[in-house]
Amino acid sequence: MxxxxxxxxxxxxxxxxxxxxxxxxxxxxxxxxxxxxxxxxxxxxxxxxxxxxxxxxxxxxxxxxxxxxxxxxxxxDPEAAHVVGVKISAFQISFAVVDFVGGVKSSLTMPIRVSERREETVADFIEDGVRHCVEDARLRMDDISGCGVAISGFVDSASADCLWTPLKKGRTRIRDLVAERLSVDVYLENDANSVTVASQWFGQGKGIDNFLVVTVEHGVGMGIVVDGKLYRGATGIGAEFGHVVLVPDGLPCRCGKRGCIEAYACDGCILRRAKEMFSRRRGPVPDLETLTIEDVTELARAGDPGLRKLFREGGAILGQGIAGLIQIFNPERIIVTGEGVRAGDLVFGPMRKAVKKFLNREQFEATEIVVQEWGDDDWARGAAGFVLSELYKSPLDKIHRAG
Missing domain, CATH: 1.10.10.10 (Winged helix-like DNA-binding domain superfamily/Winged helix DNA-binding domain)
Structure with a gap:
């Protein structure tokens, strides 16, 4: 040989x-x-x-x-290697330093309106956050074997090219800018794919060869694992579940279409619709300038009928979409996660009801739907988990090169 x-x-x-x-x-x-x-x-x-x-x-x-x-x-050995995960969101950047078994050694969240900043400025923020987290974990940059950057949108991970993101007009150079500043291997990945890989390696997808992850936050994303492998599609930009149109000529979506799942089920759209609803109400209403999705969720839990209807509609649309996924993929498990899980039964009661409505009994019983609790550092941990999955493929070369 x-x-x-x-x-x-x-x-x-x-x-x-x-x-x-x-x-x-x-x-x-x-x-x-x-x-x-x-x-x-x-x-x-x-x-x-x-x-x-x-x-x-x-x-x-x-x-x-x-x-x-x-x-x-x-x-x-957890100390065999350490990686950094970075999640770029609309209003914040989160960071996590993770060891070889996925344990979080340190984490940080920095508020920043990403779309209002130049990319070079965002890269500077990322450098500062990474270096702070590494120091907080009592490590040096020389101890870091790689950095994963997760972002929403169409990401071709093979070329590290983000073809579209709602956070910026045109293509982004963020991977190259971060790599220049940190001098480590930097991987750019769709945020939902990152969480999916982390679920496969360390979370609810561990040991399962066929499962889906649906993420709900400012948008709605999805990751697909088929026969133990992450499925990306022919050009690497598949699994855009949130932008499937279920309501023809429905509400506008940030992608430019109308009637997408995301236009009804995500945090950003529920908050926008809540503000529109309050602006039409007579009598005392919350301050619309400072109103957050957390405020809206608490007011809905307190019994506000208009807000409860928004969450109910979002859950029903989400459930209809998930029913379609079950019929196409026949997965063993669907994991629903993300900041949006804070809504609990406001969304997931109607979601489960819709899933059951749009499936026959055999299909409904074949798939377990798990709503996974969400932690503040889970997005960044997902980005780090993606780097670890790459690291496991050739650990001696990459870990020693970092050291």
Missing amino acids: KAANRDFTRAVNQFNILNSIREAGRISRVEIAARTGQSPASVTNITADMIREGLIREEECGCKPRRGRRRIMLTL
Whole structure:
């Protein structure tokens, strides 16, 4: 066998072993060989290299054997590598430093109206945020193996090109600007895809080969995993679930069309419609200049009938769209997440009702719908998780180059 072929085969075997350890948490060499189909000798040799390089470590099994020595288990070393995730939103940029197993070491959120700033200024903010987070995690930039930047819109991750984003007119150079400032590998990815990869590797999608993630925040996004792989579409800009038109000639959407799912179900559109509704009301109303989606949600929970109707309509449209996804993909699980989950049953009661209405019983029962609680650093952690997934493919090269 040629040297190049041997190196490629070893890299594939290494990834499969590393992935098996990640999925299991703790696993023996014998179990790895059974899972991957590799010979025990190959597993022993490759894991010995990984231990020597600090990627994995040995631990004794906690259970007491009937005879002989305790089994030696293998687990990932969280300190093997660190990456940074950055999420660019309409009104803030969030950051997270994440270790080799997806644990958040530090996080930060910086308020900034991104669309009102020059790209160079946004890149400066990102540099400051990353360096602050790295220092807060008691690390150096030399310890960082990569940076993931997540942004809403059409992102061709292969070329690191954002073809369209609602946050800026025209194409964005943000990846190149950040890479120049940080001098590390920078990956640009659609925000929903980033969260999907993080779900697959560390969250509700772990161990599931066919699932979808629907994100609800200022917009509505989606990520698709089919047969264990992230599906992007022919040109890398697929899965734009939020811009599927369900209401012909309906409400205007920020993408330029009318009647999109996002025009009814996302935080931004619910807030806009709430302000329009209050502007037509007589009597005391909230200050429309300072009104937030959090305020609107609390007023709806308190019983405001007009606001409750907005959330109900958004949930019903979202559910109709999800029913369509179930019929097309037949996924094992759909994970609904994002800041929008704060609305709870205001949205997800009508959503589940609509899903059931638009499916037959067999389709409805085949898919589990999970509404995942959302943390402030989850977007940035998702961007970091995408970098980790890249890192696992060739860890020795990328981690050592960073160090």
